[in-house]
Amino acid sequence: MKIVQLLPELNEGGVERGTIELSRELVKKGFDSIVISHGGKLVKQLEKEGSTHINFDVCSKNPFTVFWRVWGLRKILKKLNPDVLHVRSRVPAWLTYYANKSLHVKVVSTVHGFNSVSSYSRIMTNADKIICVSGAIKEYIQKHYAAKEEKISIIPRGIDLVTFNPNNLDENFISEFKEKFNLNDKFIISTIGRVTQLKDLETFIKALAIIQEGTPNVTGLIVGGVREDKQKYFDGLKELIHSLHVNVIFTGSQSHVAEIYHLSDIVTSTSKKPESFGRSVAEALALNTPVIATNHGGVLDIINKNKNGYFVKIGNEKEFAKQIIKAKELKFDGFSYVKDNFSLEQMVEKTIDVYKG
Numbered sequence: 020m021k022i023v024q025l026l027p028e029l030n031e032g033g034v035e036r037g038t039i040e041l042s043r044e045l046v047k048k049g050f051d052s053i054v055i056s057h058g059g060k061l062v063k064q065l066e067k068e069g070s071t072h073i074n075f076d077v078c079s080k081n082p083f084t085v086f087w088r089v090w091g092l093r094k095i096l097k098k099l100n101p102d103v104l105h106v107r108s109r110v111p112a113w114l115t116y117y118a119n120k121s122l123h124v125k126v127v128s129t130v131h132g133f134n135s136v137s138s139y140s141r142i143m144t145n146a147d148k149i150i151c152v153s154g155a156i157k158e159y160i161q162k163h164y165a166a167k168e169e170k171i172s173i174i175p176r177g178i179d180l181v182t183f184n185p186n187n188l189d190e191n192f193i194s195e196f197k198e199k200f201n202l203n204d205k206f207i208i209s210t211i212g213r214v215t216q217l218k219d220l221e222t223f224i225k226a227l228a229i230i231q232e233g234t235p236n237v238t239g240l241i242v243g244g245v246r247e248d249k250q251k252y253f254d255g256l257k258e259l260i261h262s263l264h265v266n267v268i269f270t271g272s273q274s275h276v277a278e279i280y281h282l283s284d285i286v287t288s289t290s291k292k293p294e295s296f297g298r299s300v301a302e303a304l305a306l307n308t309p310v311i312a313t314n315h316g317g318v319l320d321i322i323n324k325n326k327n328g329y330f331v332k333i334g335n336e337k338e339f340a341k342q343i344i345k346a347k348e349l350k351f352d353g354f355s356y357v358k359d360n361f362s363l364e365q366m367v368e369k370t371i372d373v374y375k376g
Contacts, residue, residue, distance in 0.1 A: 020050050020051065020098070020102045020103070020374065020375075021050070021051040021053065021099065021101040021102050021103075022045055022050055022051065022053065022101065022102065022105060023053045023054070023055060023096070023099060023104050023105065024038055024041070024042065024053070024054045024055070024105045024106075024107060025055045025056070025077050025104065025106050025107065025108075025111035025112075025114075025115055026038055026054070026056050026077070026106075026107040026108050026111055027057060027078035027108050027110060027111065028057050028058065028059040028076060028078055029056045029058060029059035029060070029061040029062050029065060029072070030059035030060055030061065030361075031060075031213060031243075031244055031272060032213070033131070033176065033296070033298045034107055034108065034131050035059070035061055036061075036298075037107075037176050037177075037298075038054060038065075039061055039064060039065055039068070040177065040179055040363055041177075041366070041367060041370060042054060042068065042069075042070040043068040043069070043070070044067055044363065044364075044367040045233075045367070045371075046068060046069035046070055047069075048371070049072075050371075052069070052070040052071070052228045053070065053071045053072075053073065053099060053101070054070055054071070054072050054073070054218040055072075055073045055077060055092075055095070055111070056072070056074070056075075056077060056078070057074065057075070057076050057077060057078035057079075058072075058074045058183050062074075069279050072084070072330050073095060075088075075091065075092060075095060076088055076108060077092070077111040077114055078108070078110060080110060080333055084246070085114070085117075086322065088114055089114055089117040089118050089298050090118075090373070092114050092115070092118040093117075093118035093119075093121070093122065096118055096119065096122055096124065097122060098343060101124055102124070102125065102374070103124070103125050103126075103127055103374045104119060104124050104126045104127070105126075105127045105128075105129070105160055105374075106126060106127070106129075106143075106146065107128075107129050107131065107177060108109055108131075109134065109139060109140060109142055109143060112128060112140050112142045112143055112146075113139075113342050114147070116142060116145065123370065125147050125148075125374075125376065126145075126146040126147050126148075127146055127147065127148045127149075127150065127373055128143045128144070128146035128148075128150065129144075129149075129150040129151075129152065130143050130149060130150070130152070130156050130160055130196050130295075131152055131156075131158070131295050131296075132156075132295040133155075133159055133292065133293055133295060133316070136163045141164050143160070144160050144164045144166040144170075145370065146170075147170070148170055148172065148373050148376065149166060149170050149171045149172070150169055150171075150172050150173075150174050150370065150373060151172070151174070151336075152173075152174065152175055152176050152188070152295050152296040153173065153175060153295060153296050153297075153316070153317030153319060153320050154173055154317075154319075154320055155186065155293060155295070155316050155317050155319065156173075156295050156296075156313075156317065157171055157173055157321070162262075172369065172372075172373050174366055174369045174370055175296055175301075175317075175320065175321075175360075175361050175365075175366065176296045176298050176301075176361070176366060176371070177324050177361065177362055177363030177364065177365060177366025177367060178298070178301050178302055178305055178357050178361050178362060178363055179363045180305065180354070180358055180362055180363060180364075181358065182277050183277045183280070183302050183305040183306060183357075184277075184305070184354065185281065185306055185307060185354055186283055187277075188278050189275060189278055191353070192275045192278050193281065193282050194276050196275070196278065196282065197282060200238075200268050202238060202239070202282070203236070204236060205238040206230075206234055206236050206237045206238065206284050206347075207234050207237075207238055207239075207240060207282060207283045207284050207285075208227060208230070208237060208239050208240070208283065208284065208285045208286075208287060208343060209236070209239070209240040209241075209242060209279060209280070209283040209285070209286050209287070210223050210239075210240070210241055210242070210286070210288065210289065211242045211243060211276060211279070211280070211286065211299040211302075211303075212242075212243045212299060213243045213244055213245075213246065213249075214226060214241065214243055214244070214245045214246075214249055214252065214253050214256070214269075215246075215249055215252070216249075216252055216291075217291055217292045218289060218290055218291075219289045219290060219291045219313075219333070219334060220241060220289065221256070221259060222289045222333075222335070222336045222339060222341070223239065223241070223287055223289045224239065224256065224259055224260055224263065224265060224267055225259075225263070225336035226287075226289075226315060226336040226337075226339035226340040226343065227239040227265045227267060227340075228263040228264075228265040228336075229268070229336060229337060229340035230266055230340045230343060230344065231266070232358065233344075234344075236264065237292050238266045238267070238268065239254075239265070239266065239267035239268065240267075240268055240270055240279070240283065241267060241268070241269050241270065242270045242271075242272075242273050242276070242279055243267075243271075243272060244271060244272040244351075245271075248276060253269075257269075258309070276302070277302070277306060280302055280303045280305075280306040280308050281306040281307075281308065283303070283308050284308070285309055285310070285311060285343050285346050285347070286299065286300070286303035286307065286308050286309070286310045286311075287310065287311045287312065287343070288300055288310065288311070288312040288313065288318060289312075289313060289333075289339065290312075290313055290316075291313070291333055292316075293315040293316025293317070293335070294312075294316040294317050294318055295317050296316075296317035296318075296320075296321075297312065297316065297317045297318035297320075297321050299319050300312055300318050300328075301321050301357055301361045302321060302357075303353075304321070304322075304327050304328070304350075304353040304356060304357055305353055305354050305356075305357040305358075306353065306354075307351065307352070307353040307354065308353070309328050309329075309346040309347075309349045309351075310311060310322055310328040310346075311329050311330075311331060311339060311342045311343055312328065312329075312330060312331075313330070313331060313332070313333045314330035314331060314332060315333070318330075321361065323356070326349070326351055327349060327351045327353055327356065328346060328349070329342040329345065329346060368376055
């Protein structure tokens with residue numbers, strides 16, 4: 020069976036990582052896995068793990084190039100003759116819609132987020148089969164687009180339980196990372212993901228400042244890259260940190276994310292916008308690290324309140340600080356919990372069932 024996944028780029032992000040992981044597992048199971056994107060730093064990994072990458076502009080929103088890109092994509096797809104086209108974003112979905120008109124290949128879409136309600140976004144519900152990464156996403160597309168029940172499958176993003184396994188950690192990295200950022204004997208609170216306004220990192224920083232009054236050894240880690248268009252926001256965060264005299268470290272993008280979850284005492288998600296799933300939440304829990312998250316979106320399906328984490332209202336730094344202190348006392352077997360509910364293996368098998376259905 021030949022599967023073609025289409026997404027804008029292969030850089031940092033949950034959609035990209037999910038594509039890479041699914042591609043790897045499809046290859047292991049004997050599928051012919053092909054990814055079409057405009058390239059990125061994850062292409063080498065994709066190809067190393069056995070998939071084929073085709074570099075094509077399914078990223079640009081420029082309406083003046085649409086005709087030529089539809090023509091080019093149709094030519095590629097006709098040559099590939101795939102069994103399934105799996106679109107993961109709106110621009111690739113629109114290009115695929117027009118390129119596939121004469122080819123009639125089965126189309127599967129994955130709705131990864133709460134996109135703005137519009138005719139432009141509706142394309143994600145126009146596929147033969149629709150995958151939603153959480154119950155919250157399913158409710159959203161049914162409410163706004165009357166998506167048919169029989170077309171929808173809820174398949175949470177799978178967590179790679181080889182990588183996110185307490186027994187498979189790089190202890191040398193942990194030691195060196197702690198030494199590099201002076202984290203030994205510190206109470207470490209982390210937030211993982213790209214630096215963007217939607218993550219509401221101001222609330223994270225203000226909560227740390229409150230905690231610091233009673234816990235002077237607290238240190239915050241903001242782990243993620245800064246795009247060029249977010250530089251002004253990044254500078255504002257640094258000014259806020261300086262004005263509050265709080266110990267917060269920007270580590271930049273890191274490849275050893277599992278180790279960072281593990282060395283953290285608490286992981287937080289202060290997102291203003293509902294997370295479609297909350298991959299970082301599930302990954303942190305797999306490493307037995309409690310999570311505090313804003314009470315909306317896909318994380319509602321993941322955190323088991325009072326057992327492995329807590330929920331708080333958006334932008335409430337006082338409540339965040341209070342729940343972080345409470346979470347220090349939580350003890351749980353997060354690895355087993357994630358294995359039973361959010362494993363990569365389950366995601367792959369359910370996705371294959373959608374492809375074959």
